[in-house]
Amino acid sequence: MNVADxxxxxxxxxxxxxxTPLPFDCGTLCGHKCCTDFAPNEGVYLLPGxxxxxxxxxxxxxxxxxxxxxxxxxxxxxxxxxxxPFMQCKKLCASDRQKRPFECRTYPLMPYLRPDGSLEMRxxxxxxxxxxxxxxxxxxxxxxxxxxxxRQAWSLLLQDPELLDxxxxxxxxxxxxxxxxxxxxxxx
Numbered sequence: 001m002n003v004a005d006x007x008x009x010x011x012x013x014x015x016x017x018x019x020t021p022l023p024f025d026c027g028t029l030c031g032h033k034c035c036t037d038f039a040p041n042e043g044v045y046l047l048p049g050x051x052x053x054x055x056x057x058x059x060x061x062x063x064x065x066x067x068x069x070x071x072x073x074x075x076x077x078x079x080x081x082x083x084x085p086f087m088q089c090k091k092l093c094a095s096d097r098q099k100r101p102f103e104c105r106t107y108p109l110m111p112y113l114r115p116d117g118s119l120e121m122r123x124x125x126x127x128x129x130x131x132x133x134x135x136x137x138x139x140x141x142x143x144x145x146x147x148x149x150x151r152q153a154w155s156l157l158l159q160d161p162e163l164l165d166x167x168x169x170x171x172x173x174x175x176x177x178x179x180x181x182x183x184x185x186x187x188x
Contacts, residue, residue, distance in 0.1 A: 004049035004162040009102060012153035013053070016105035017098060019146040021133055027092075029132045034107055035089050043088035044103045048077070048162055051085045053099075060093040074169030080162070102153070108133055109147065111154040113171045119158065121151050125177055 020026065027035065045066070054061070065083035073084065093100055108127035112120050127134050139147065157163040 004047055004157070004160045006049045006052055008157055008160055008163075009047055009050050010053060012156045013100075013102050013105060015149050015153045015156070016102075019143065019149045021108070021142045021146050022137075023143060026133060029136075030130075032092055033130055034127075035092055035104075043086050044101050046085040046087060046101050047103075047157070047166075048081055048084065050102060058093075058099050060089050060091050060099075061087045062090050063087060074166050076165040076169075077162075102157075106150040106153065107131070109139075109150050110170055110174070111151075111158075111167045112174055113167055119151060119155055119167075121147055121154070122174065125174055 027033075043064070064086040066086045067083050068078040068081050071084075073081075077084070087101060093104075106121075108124050108131040109121045110124035110126075112122045114120060121139070123131075123134050123139065133142070154167065158167060
């Protein structure tokens with residue numbers, strides 16, 4: 001079984017170590033809803049290859065492994081992996097923020113591939129109703145360093161075929177929703 005390059009994931013995580021969407025803790029807007037308000041089957045998927053970056057000393061996650069034939073993943077992932085690590089936070093990771101999963105570091109953004117193949121960051125279609133940034137802020141209102149670091153991190157990850165397949169699938173999911181634009185600004 002192939003997994004995504006752990007070194008690329010580690011480099012991408014480091015690009016996002018010290019950036020945040022707003023100049024203050026955006027969790028104060030909603031009570032850290034994205035970190036704590038999980039229903040029984042809600043949480044964050046790790047990237048394939050990311051799990052070894054957790055050493056077992058973290059006290060905030062609860063782990064599950066979701067079978068790729070029972071949950072919705074990119075079709076190529078269903079062929080390559082039996083299960084994907086799934087994490088729910090039992091408490092805030094404030095004392096262990098450097099151990100946050102990659103997806104938490106870019107939330108509420110997601111990668112999107114334009115028709116010409118270039119990468120842009122968009123609000124995740126999964127963030128609506130959870131993250132107040134989606135309703136209150138245009139992408140251009142977010143910290144430019146955060147948006148750019150997110151784009152750079154995903155650009156780095158797109159070097160890995162496993163993760164490029166994932167982003168192509170996310171883009172197709174986004175396009176299938178036929179969502180209206182959230183703001184007039186194009187990120188890229």
